[in-house]
Amino acid sequence: MTLFCDVAIIGAGTAGMAAYRAARAHTDQVLLIESAHFGTTCARVGCMPSKLLIAAADAAQAVREAPRFGVVGGAPRIDGPAVMQRVRAERDRFVGFVLETVHDWPEATRLMGRARFVSAGLLDVEGQRVQARAVVIATGSRPRIPPRWQERLGARLIVNDDVFDWVDLPRSVAVVGAGVIGLELALALHRLGVRVRLFARGSRVGPLTDPELQSLAQRLFAEELPLALNAADLEPTLDGDQVLIGGEHFDLLLCAAGRQPNIDDLGLDALPLPRDDRGHPLVDRHTTQWGSGPLFVAGDATDDRPLLHEAADTGRIAGDNAARFPHVHHRPRRSPLAIVFSDPQIAIAGASHAELTQAGAAFDTGRVSFADQGRSRVMLANRGGLHVYAERHSGRLLGAEMIGPAAEHLGHLLAWSVQRGDTVQQMLDSPFYHPVVEEGLRTALRQLDTALDLPSPPIENCLDCDTSAETGA
Ligand SMILES: Cc1cc2nc3c(=O)[nH]c(=O)nc-3n(C[C@H](O)[C@H](O)[C@H](O)COP(=O)(O)OP(=O)(O)OC[C@H]3O[C@@H](n4cnc5c(N)ncnc54)[C@H](O)[C@@H]3O)c2cc1C
Numbered sequence: 207m208t209l210f211c212d213v214a215i216i217g218a219g220t221a222g223m224a225a226y227r228a229a230r231a232h233t234d235q236v237l238l239i240e241s242a243h244f245g246t247t248c249a250r251v252g253c254m255p256s257k258l259l260i261a262a263a264d265a266a267q268a269v270r271e272a273p274r275f276g277v278v279g280g281a282p283r284i285d286g287p288a289v290m291q292r293v294r295a296e297r298d299r300f301v302g303f304v305l306e307t308v309h310d311w312p313e314a315t316r317l318m319g320r321a322r323f324v325s326a327g328l329l330d331v332e333g334q335r336v337q338a339r340a341v342v343i344a345t346g347s348r349p350r351i352p353p354r355w356q357e358r359l360g361a362r363l364i365v366n367d368d369v370f371d372w373v374d375l376p377r378s379v380a381v382v383g384a385g386v387i388g389l390e391l392a393l394a395l396h397r398l399g400v401r402v403r404l405f406a407r408g409s410r411v412g413p414l415t416d417p418e419l420q421s422l423a424q425r426l427f428a429e430e431l432p433l434a435l436n437a438a439d440l441e442p443t444l445d446g447d448q449v450l451i452g453g454e455h456f457d458l459l460l461c462a463a464g465r466q467p468n469i470d471d472l473g474l475d476a477l478p479l480p481r482d483d484r485g486h487p488l489v490d491r492h493t494t495q496w497g498s499g500p501l502f503v504a505g506d507a508t509d510d511r512p513l514l515h516e517a518a519d520t521g522r523i524a525g526d527n528a529a530r531f532p533h534v535h536h537r538p539r540r541s542p543l544a545i546v547f548s549d550p551q552i553a554i555a556g557a558s559h560a561e562l563t564q565a566g567a568a569f570d571t572g573r574v575s576f577a578d579q580g581r582s583r584v585m586l587a588n589r590g591g592l593h594v595y596a597e598r599h600s601g602r603l604l605g606a607e608m609i610g611p612a613a614e615h616l617g618h619l620l621a622w623s624v625q626r627g628d629t630v631q632q633m634l635d636s637p638f639y640h641p642v643v644e645e646g647l648r649t650a651l652r653q654l655d656t657a658l659d660l661p662s663p664p665i666e667n668c669l670d671c672d673t674s675a676e677t678g679a
Pocket residue numbers: 216217218219220221222239240241242243244246247248251252253254256319320321322344345346347366387468471472504505506507512513514515517
């Protein structure tokens with residue numbers, strides 16, 4: 207028997223759940239299809255458990271740093287089972303909240319099973335046919351594993367999902383991939399006493415695209431974390447029950463070599479849908495529509511900013527438009543914001559340096575180093591730098607990149623300013639308390655203001671501006 211609905215949503219992660227809520231505002235005939243687990247990647251194996259592990263690592267690091275403040279305790283003793291018990295218990299609590307939400311939704315609107323397209327609008331869910339007026343694809347992404355590694359390393363090859371089910375910490379882990387996941391997890395495990403080496407194909411560590419800040423990041427992380435950069439053509443092998451990579455043995459190899467959208471096994475190959483040169487869906491960012499028909503794609507499945515808040519936003523747009531189809535609405539998107547919870551933290555707000563350069567934008571840069579920044583020194587967190595970019599003729603803030611203290615908070619202020627269209631002058635005229643890390647941002651903005659060399663507004667309209675022309679100085 208075929209099930210009929212207005213909107214079928216494939217995947218019950220963050221994007222799928224947001225799509226479900228948005229579609230249900232229009233119609234009760236919504237079906238949420240999930241092949242593996244309710245609970246979302248973010249809560250089960252992503253954002254939340256990784257931040258729990260990082261919180262434990264930060265606690266260990268605070269003990270190590272204490273003598274620098276004159277507080278003498280002794281080296282931290284890491285109780286691996288206790289660390290992992292808290293990670294799993296808190297993770298389960300977060301997942302529990304998600305499951306409660308899903309279970310509160312009518313049972314008839316949920317279906318367990320792997321969905322594949324038979325034709326546009328007709329799905330097969332493990333033998334069950336589903337006919338929908340519109341479909342939201344919210345199938346997320348999975349770790350990309352280089353060919354043959356799985357066969358060669360068997361259970362010694364792990365991905366992020368496996369880490370958060372550990373009952374104890376391993377003795378050693380080779381982490382492959384110095385992107386966001388690799389950096390966050392390698393640093394956390396290292397600080398928790400696990401012997402770690404982070405292997406990267408090139409020299410880049412983390413997502414910073416500004417060449418000066420990227421090399422600063424490489425230097426800062428190399429001071430603490432064992433790195434093997436420019437490790438091209440890695441061919442790990444099993445040696446007994448150990449992984450042999452780069453001439454070194456490890457208990458496990460954690461593959462963090464990027465993620466690929468779960469779009470390849472949906473039976474969509476025969477449909478004439480626009481794709482990029484990697485085969486990923488070319489989706490309208492403001493409608494989430496794929497092509498001109500009743501197909502919408504949200505979250506990591508698009509491979510466009512694979513982040514939690516983006517999954518929630520695109521899910522909402524997709525669910526709303528799928529229910530309205532064919533009357534599709536264009537919706538605004540937020541200013542980009544990406545944060546890495548390393549130490550020092552990394553943030554990219556608005557346009558990155560690479561995006562501005564590739565677009566040929568006329569922009570100036572303001573810089574600050576945190577090495578001598580007052581509050582950062584007080585906290586012994588004076589490592590890093592911040593670059594702010596503004597449009598040359600208008601002084602409008604376009605973007606920023608930083609590695610340093612409180613990047614998760616400064617990143618928000620900067621992304622909000624980019625989205626509002628603030629000029630550097632408007633930002634300088636905003637309040638700055640003392641002594642705070644934000645004063646570092648003010649230093650960078652003042653430098654940027656000088657570089658921009660725009661006429662100052664009348665003295666009545668600005669506080670932090672050059673008044674020399676008015677005073678004749
Ligand atoms: C280790 C890690 C840490 C992260 N940390 C952060 C962070 O700190 N901040 C941040 O913003 N982002 C973070 N992210 C990214 C964030 O988790 C993702 O962007 C977000 O979870 C994507 O949500 P989604 O709904 O697109 O996918 P998911 O939550 O993965 O949902 C997709 C669902 O679709 C199901 N599915 C797949 N194929 C089918 C099918 N054919 N039929 C039916 N169901 C199917 C899957 O089983 C899954 O449940 C992290 C990711 C990882 C891996």
